[in-house]
Amino acid sequence: MTEPEPSYLAAVRESYDTVAAAYAKLVKSPAQLDPLSRAMLAAFAEAVRTADRGPVADLGCGPGHVTAYLADLGVPAFGVDLSPKMIELARQAYPSLRFTVGSMTAPAIRDNELGGILAYYSTHHTPPELLPVVFAAFHRTLAPGGHLMLAGHVGDGERLRPTRAYGGHPVSYESHLLPADRIAELLDRAGLAVTARLTEEPDEGATRTIATFLARKPERP
Numbered sequence: 396m397t398e399p400e401p402s403y404l405a406a407v408r409e410s411y412d413t414v415a416a417a418y419a420k421l422v423k424s425p426a427q428l429d430p431l432s433r434a435m436l437a438a439f440a441e442a443v444r445t446a447d448r449g450p451v452a453d454l455g456c457g458p459g460h461v462t463a464y465l466a467d468l469g470v471p472a473f474g475v476d477l478s479p480k481m482i483e484l485a486r487q488a489y490p491s492l493r494f495t496v497g498s499m500t501a502p503a504i505r506d507n508e509l510g511g512i513l514a515y516y517s518t519h520h521t522p523p524e525l526l527p528v529v530f531a532a533f534h535r536t537l538a539p540g541g542h543l544m545l546a547g548h549v550g551d552g553e554r555l556r557p558t559r560a561y562g563g564h565p566v567s568y569e570s571h572l573l574p575a576d577r578i579a580e581l582l583d584r585a586g587l588a589v590t591a592r593l594t595e596e597p598d599e600g601a602t603r604t605i606a607t608f609l610a611r612k613p614e615r616p
């Protein structure tokens with residue numbers, strides 16, 4: 396029997412459907428990202444290529460530009476997003492790649508199928524009490540020896556409720572900015588061993604701290 400969908404997902408889906416076109420125009424392409432972000436993506440891509448355990452799922456891929464960047468780095472990658480509109484844009488922009496609608500809370504991916512998971516600025520809408528569900532899904536779908544890269548804004552646990560985003564479009568989602576230590580602890584509890592963590596302090600271009608984690612599903616439980 397399929398589990399009922401967590402209720403917060405409707406607001407996230409509807410909001411990203413509303414902002415999808417504006418988001419795709421506004422968001423930086425990976426080539427325009429700061430050197431540290433590009434270095435972490437390159438390190439992740441190299442780890443996945445070297446381990447050679449399967450494809451990478453870009454979970455919460457949005458318009459697919461980071462999925463395509465990984466593919467350009469020689470990684471077999473596909474994208475999954477909650478928002479059908481985002482998936483439509485991703486398919487239009489990168490017709491040779493696979494993009495599907497789905498949720499990282501219950502991804503339609505087989506156990507141990509993936510060599511890697513990228514969660515790039517896509518887990519912060521998950522209420523903290525449901526992050527263990529998402530991280531359990533990451534653990535289930537990663538092959539032993541597979542790699543995870545998770546990046547996003549972190550904070551003191553504050554809950555943001557913006558009413559407008561990306562060019563002033565109405566949104567009804569919430570964002571949860573957890574401390575980096577809490578995210579690391581939850582990954583560890585899910586059986587994903589954190590191997591590296593980069594924290595970037597806000598500068599004139601960014602108002603919030605960013606944390607990027609690299610983690611690995613151990614070869615043996």
Ligand SMILES: C[S@@+](CC[C@H](N)C(=O)[O-])C[C@H]1O[C@@H](n2cnc3c(N)ncnc32)[C@H](O)[C@@H]1O
Nearest residue numbers: 411455456457476477478498499500515516517
């Ligand atoms: C800020 S955007 C980031 C998109 C892309 N990763 C990027 O870096 O530009 C967040 C994305 O995560 C997706 N998302 C949020 N929660 C999700 C979930 N439970 N499952 C799949 N996608 C989700 C949203 O639909 C949205 O496209």
